[in-house]
Amino acid sequence: MRLTVLGGSGAWPTAAQACSGYLLVHQGFRLLVDPGFAVMPRLQEHTSPAAVDAVLVSHGHPDHCADLAPLLRARAYADPPCPRLAVHAPHGALDAVLALDRGSAVDGAWDLRSFDPGDAFPVGPFLAETRRLPHHVPNAGLRLTAAGTVFAYTGDTGPSPHITELAAGADLLLCEATFVDRVPLLEAPYLLSAELAGRYAAQAGAARLVLTHLWPGTSPAEAERAAATSFQGPTTVARPGLTVPLP
Template structure:
């Protein structure tokens, strides 16, 4: 299993990178995970729009799903005529982004496959397990298991939850939201995470490595890394565009 970071900025994109967005490839199957603001250009640098096989979205905030719109435009209007793109999301999470264009303009470009948090299902070669994690809107943490047992766990956006280390149990990679390095402001503390507990969760889960993402724009990466390393002794890095992580059985 191979993960390519398309963007990892929280809330809004910066000149350096887009928001959350990850391309996960296994046995030639291309799964796009959380295509947030400004991730589509990075996606098309890695693969053609028509070659994406499915999209999985953790929740409906636009910094996690806005670039579904240019992706569908490229597929519907680009002349390649690919099949409808399966879109996996919680009920209602994609209503706003799918309503951006004139009705009928993108007809046939997608096939919506809604699921409830807690469900398990398959996407291509991936076995997908989900958990409801706390956020401002319903958010599904996801665990992707490849055919050879390699595991990627991804929180989406979450507040503190004992479900996170369970989701990431023995994962090859925990991709974890870390909006702040240490303390989360009181008004957000139930719905967002910092790098400090991300490190603790990775240790509790026995994850092989930790990739911090969704940092607030302008956050020094070293501050987040330092906070996570207080609890987690394994490899820790910050999601930046173009970073590639190979996730395999060791």
């Protein structure tokens, strides 16, 4: 299994980084997780739109799913058109994005497979296990297992004991870390800090931690410092092009 970061900027893309977007590859199967704002150009640095085998979306905020629209366009208008793309997402999460091209050739470009956070289902060679994690909209934390290797991803979340369950013994935890040390009071139920992410990684016994969804302008070094107060394993911030091979 191999993870490639396409973007990890929180809320909006910067000049240097797309929003959340992650390419997970196992046995040649290419799974795109969370195609957020500006992910489509970064995706094409690593593979073609036609080569994506499935998409998995954690929740419906546009910084996690907006670039599904250009991905579907590229596939629908290819010559010949690509087969329907399996798109897995919580019920209703993609209504706005999929409505952008209603009545066009893009209507036939996807096969929407909705799920409820808490469900488990196969995605190619992966077993996807999900947990509902607290956010402003329904959000599915993801635990993807293939050939004994475990990748865990929080999507966007506030504090929850389900994070530790999701990441238990994971080879890699990709964790929301919008803030560094302290989450503002109004956002505290819905988002995490890098310090909290480190705590969850340590509690879960994860082998490696990648911090993502940092607020634009946040110092990666400061985020890594905060996580290291609790987690002693390898820690880094999601940066475009970062590739992590998993055993």
